[in-house]
Amino acid sequence: MKPDPGHFLGVVAGHLMTRTAPALPDPYEQSTVGILGLMLISVGEEFERAASRRVDENQALRRLFADAVPAVEDAELRGRLEVAATGSDGDLKVSALEASNSALRGLLIELHAHVEELESAPARRIEEAIWRELVASTERRRLAMGPF
Amino acid sequence: MPEAQDVRVENLERIFGGASRETYRFTLVWCAAGETQSRPLILRRDPPGSLIDTDRAVEFGAYQAFHGTGVPVPEPLWLEEDSSWLDHPFFVMEQLTGFEASPQALMAPPYSDHADKLAQQKWAILGEISRADPKQLGLEAVMEPVAVDVCWQRELAHWESEIDRAELCPQPVIRAAIRWLRRTPPPPAQKLSVVHADFRTGNFLCDSDGVIHAILDWEMAHLGDPLEDLAWGLNPIWCWAKDGRVGGLASREDAIRIWEESSGLRAEPDALHWWEVFSSVKGQAIWVSGAQEFTAGKNQDPILALSAWLMGNSQDRAVLHALGHLP
Numbered sequence: 042m043k044p045d046p047g048h049f050l051g052v053v054a055g056h057l058m059t060r061t062a063p064a065l066p067d068p069y070e071q072s073t074v075g076i077l078g079l080m081l082i083s084v085g086e087e088f089e090r091a092a093s094r095r096v097d098e099n100q101a102l103r104r105l106f107a108d109a110v111p112a113v114e115d116a117e118l119r120g121r122l123e124v125a126a127t128g129s130d131g132d133l134k135v136s137a138l139e140a141s142n143s144a145l146r147g148l149l150i151e152l153h154a155h156v157e158e159l160e161s162a163p164a165r166r167i168e169e170a171i172w173r174e175l176v177a178s179t180e181r182r183r184l185a186m187g188p189f
Numbered sequence: 190m191p192e193a194q195d196v197r198v199e200n201l202e203r204i205f206g207g208a209s210r211e212t213y214r215f216t217l218v219w220c221a222a223g224e225t226q227s228r229p230l231i232l233r234r235d236p237p238g239s240l241i242d243t244d245r246a247v248e249f250g251a252y253q254a255f256h257g258t259g260v261p262v263p264e265p266l267w268l269e270e271d272s273s274w275l276d277h278p279f280f281v282m283e284q285l286t287g288f289e290a291s292p293q294a295l296m297a298p299p300y301s302d303h304a305d306k307l308a309q310q311k312w313a314i315l316g317e318i319s320r321a322d323p324k325q326l327g328l329e330a331v332m333e334p335v336a337v338d339v340c341w342q343r344e345l346a347h348w349e350s351e352i353d354r355a356e357l358c359p360q361p362v363i364r365a366a367i368r369w370l371r372r373t374p375p376p377p378a379q380k381l382s383v384v385h386a387d388f389r390t391g392n393f394l395c396d397s398d399g400v401i402h403a404i405l406d407w408e409m410a411h412l413g414d415p416l417e418d419l420a421w422g423l424n425p426i427w428c429w430a431k432d433g434r435v436g437g438l439a440s441r442e443d444a445i446r447i448w449e450e451s452s453g454l455r456a457e458p459d460a461l462h463w464w465e466v467f468s469s470v471k472g473q474a475i476w477v478s479g480a481q482e483f484t485a486g487k488n489q490d491p492i493l494a495l496s497a498w499l500m501g502n503s504q505d506r507a508v509l510h511a512l513g514h515l516p
Binding site: 067068069072073076077079080083139142143146147149150153154157172175176178179182183184186187188189 | 202203204205206358359361362364365368425426427428429431490491492494495498499500502503505506507509510514515
């Protein structure tokens with residue numbers, strides 16, 4: 042798709058912020074259009090990585106679950122982790138990837154809460170791996186315009 | 190204004206921002222004693238959906254309580270809770286003209302030349318709020334009192350329930366932070382204080398000489414632990430200048446020192462740390478709530494979506510930083 046959608050969105054954002062907004066008589070509408078421009082820049086940033094960051098993250102979470110299974114003491118949770126660990130992303134549409142990502146991240150919350158309650162060395166190792174993944178997942182979602 | 194006749198509204202204009210209330214400036218014109226008079230005013234109206242759902246009587250009460258004290262606020266004038274007049278409840282207050290609030294503007298000249306002066310006033314005013322006696326101010330009538338040893342529980346339960354209600358996708362970072370907060374409760378509050386609850390650069394009006402003229406946006410005000418306010422203002426998502434200065438104005442150490450001197454209270458490091466982690470949970474609850482309102486179509490102001498994208502990720506980074514997992 043040419044021009045690249047990310048490039049196109051950047052051009053539209055620039056137009057909205059430097060030409061359309063200043064020409065509007067109402068300051069409130071000027072600000073609103075300026076915000077729309079900023080949003081398009083962020084959409085362009087996300088467009089480029091939308092599928093890859095979800096695929097990467099889903100794979101990372103499945104690996105983490107597979108590693109965690111031996112340390113999990115709750116049989117029911119262990120069973121669900123085993124099933125999730127063997128999953129894959131056949132449908133690469135962003136909506137499908139997002140649905141699997143939400144399911145995996147929901148399970149991650151359960152796993153994290155579970156290992157926090159355990160005192161074994163493997164549990165500590167899994168907990169540390171979870172924190173590393175939480176940092177990585179936050180970095181994957183980072184937007185250039187974010188304040189921190 | 191029982192003597193007023195021919196009352197009319199002129200120059201009505203909506204002010205951008207204020208995602209929790211619609212804010213309008215206008216000039217009220219009326220005749221009294223045979224003379225035409227006018228006054229610039231602000232109208233704050235409940236929107237159909239917002240980042241936060243709060244009682245406008247609380248915000249109005251806070252303005253009433255602090256007006257004329259060492260905490261500068263606009264004069265509150267009228268509160269109308271009957272929705273039949275403007276479709277939603279609203280209140281009207283004095284409009285202070287010619288001042289700046291935008292954090293981006295304050296990071297640039299001429300305001301940035303007065304960063305130290307602004308920081309001194311900002312954190313000293315917060316100290317005044319923390320030091321104030323809610324009972325003496327009459328605020329216990331509009332803000333629910335809470336025991337000093339459970340302030341944290343009430344606030345955490347409130348914002349956790351907001352995330353439970355509004356989250357559109359799992360929040361593993363914030364859920365981990367909530368569990369940490371429950372495992373390591375803070376000590377009881379040193380006193381029951383008025384908590385502004387959104388005390389940050391962007392919510393005060395100042396002039397180009399660096400003088401603060403009003404503290405705004407009291408819609409989340411409540412009674413609680415004064416460290417809640419200090420911690421909120423220290424959150425790195427408000428480091429607008431991206432140089433480590435909290436609120437874009439001062440070092441963290443200076444901000445805490447100024448607040449301690451003004452409030453007469455102590456920011457005990459472990460307790461403050463608890464409230465700093467909490468501040469990111471609360472922040473994320475606000476961004477999640479805005480995303481939900483936008484997605485549900487209750488309020489499609491684009492600032493709600495942009496806040497959810499930009500602030501939501503930064504808030505996760507902030508809590509990872511506070512918990513020692515991110516530099």
